[in-house]
Amino acid sequence: MDSALSSDAARLRGVPSVIHADADSFFAAVEQRDKPSLRGKPVLVGGNGPRGVVATASYEARRTGAHSAMPMSRARRLSPAAAVLFPRFEAYSAYSRVIMSELARLSPLVEPLSIDEAFVDLAAGPWESRVAEAAQAVRARIRERTGLAVSIGAGRTKLVAKIASDVAKPDGLLVVDPSDEDAFLLPLSVRAIPGVGPATAAALERLDVRLVTDLRHQRLDVLTETVGEAHGSSLYRLAHGIDLRPVAPSGERKSVGAERTYPTDIFGGETIARAVDAVTDEALRRLATHGGGARTVVAKVRFADFTTVTRSATLSQPSADPATLRAAAHEAVRGVGARDAVRLLGVSFHNLSPHAQLTLGWEEDADTADLDRAVLDAREPEAGPVVGSSRRTIRGPLTAANARPGLDIEHPEHGRGWVVHVRGDEATVRFETHETPPARSRVIDLTTHPVTVVPPLAVVRFADTVDGPDPSS
Template sequence: MDPLQLADASRLRTRATVLHADADSFFAAVEQRDKPSLRGRPVLVGGTGPRGVVSTASYEARRSGARSAMSMSRARRLSPAAAVLFPRFEAYSAYSRIIMATLGTLSELVEPLSIDEAFVDLEAGLFADDPAGAAADVRARIRERTGLAVSIGIGRTKLIAKLASEAGKPDGLLVVEPADEDDFLLPLPVRAVPGIGPATAAALERLDVRTVADLRRQELDVLTMTVGESSGVNLFRLARGIDLRPVAPGGERKSVGAERTFAEDIFGADLIAAAIDRVADEALRRLTAHGGGARTVVAKVRFADFTTLTRSVTLPQPSAEPAELRAAAHQAARAAGISDSVRLLGVSFHNLSAHAQLTLPWGDEEPPPVVDDEPLEAPTSLGPLTEENSRPGLDVEHPVLGRGWVVHVRGRQATVRFESVDTPPARSQVVDLDTDPLLLVPPLTPVWVP
């Protein structure tokens, strides 16, 4: 091994004290938890329009071949009995807060990776001598407080911990001791290594690299010539279990954004400009929630033939001014050379900063025109349920029948299951919205109790 690699290896921990926790099938599991009639049934959460994409598939749906990032239409063909639900991010965030707070009882060093997974450094807490016991206890407390299953992996590096939690799914706990790392790591497919996507895997395939053991046999110079200097060195180290990244709870978010796949391809300058405004405004709402501003604006355009281009515009200084960021989004989209039908548009903000230039608006701005038939997120304005604002899975309330959730709405006829997390499963009922109006209401969310 290269002397540099030996030096890196010498800095590794001597015991497995990095924990990775990952909630199993998180969005779908929350829906099954909140909707008793869906427990044990296949569930697909994601876009419900003709071009929707699966965010999460329950394990029951996965047994039929459905999975996340698959088109919803294909997932429905594979799992025709599945309930298809629109995401309820308010509910998922509430469950996430409890999971993260419970993990925080193990150590002050908790690094959330997403809404449903995090690293924990047990060396910084009281449980470094008994990581398996700590993991078993925290899994039990999360289940008690949320009803959700969390898989946990433990190793001496982030790499091993994350791979171990994946290997332990569903609802498992796996500790990989340093002495057992090679037996665990080497047989894994190379795609299991974080950061190896389809393009890198295809390049490695040309070297007959299919497993981590195959990857470890490659010389450093071969890897750097194949995938580039930085990626080659990184893969060389990871194949040897060398991962020196610390658990960093203060890590800054690198970007925020939004994208939209249209029910039908859009064409024409006016429609495309209106669509850019709508997606940019959703990205701006997320930037506002994050706080601060951004210096780089990226537009993503996918054409009808599935060709995808991204272009960026970098401002002289970070900005939180909506008009300036929206204009940069249009500029970046124009740089992509839109001259054909567009299937998807995305806008994201990068180089985020807590300090940004912000000017007050001179007057009220008109809302952006609607150019598609499904909002980017669930309706935020609560009120009477209608066909226009309904989405399958959203929460509703009736003055007599109580709380329930939308199955579907056709005209003024709403099909609803009146049930909640603490009730028995309910059958679907049809409600006439003219004579029996329903209200869209926020989800019933669990509360963190220390």
């Protein structure tokens, strides 16, 4: 280890007081919690139109090969028995409030990464010397209040804590003591390191780097020549377990991005377009790790003569939709006029926001697919995400026009339930909640037995009970 790394290593903590908490299969788990007939069965949450994607797959669906970010059409072929549900962000936000409030009881330093995961710095609270006890207590308290499983990893760095929580899934706890870090990290695939996606992994494999131990044995100059200055330097440090990033509740990070220097200049519109896609994909992975969305996309192009030009594209509102951000990246690169002899390409996301627009493409008609959106507020869930056309919450009488599988409904005689599907004037529903036994499907004639779309029960249940007793009591 060189002197700079040795100096930074000396600044690392002596105890594994950084934890990463991540709710297991969050959206699908909430649906299974609220809909007893779906417990233990495959569930896919997301859009069902031609451009629909899976937001979350339950573990039962994952066993068939379905996973998040997969086209819904393919996921349904892999898991034909799965229930496909429209996302209910109001419900997810309500559950998220409870999870985040319980984590905040451990320490004032909580850094939400998304609606269902966060880092916590136990060194800022009373639990620094009782890491496992704190993690067990908060997991138990979250399960008691929400019925949901949260996996937790703990280490002396964000890197180790995040990887440990991934390894602990589902419904597990893993504390990695500093003395055990090398034994934990070195046998892992390089894909376990945040920021190493398919493109980076392929580049590293050309160096015969497949495991973290292989990465650790690479020289810094080789890594920077292979994957770029910034990314190579980061991988070099992470492979040695050096991660000094603090837990930052304010989310003061201003931008995320990626860039790549090519061993030989690249030419031609199609080649450059493919290169933009690859760099943007890497930047998108980093944005996903950061959480939230971005409003401005900046392209950086360095030509063969070392002239560097940047251009930006600004969206009307922050977005986390990969297609939207990728299109903006291409627009910014076209603004540079990059056609010949490109030496370096970079894409970065600025004006970051916890408010991220997630386009799910529910509608069968591609021309109206963008009507179904949800505002996902990862860091301020009390803002009240909404679901529905034109970003208005769906309320009022259930009709074929506003029906979405999974929506909460209420009948004056049968009580609360949820929509299975609607065809014409007939609605198939199940009258059940998390407090009832599983119910059979029932067909309701909406002309003679009106059904009302209502807020998720969790919104009501958790409205005044976010704060509970300290888990140590």
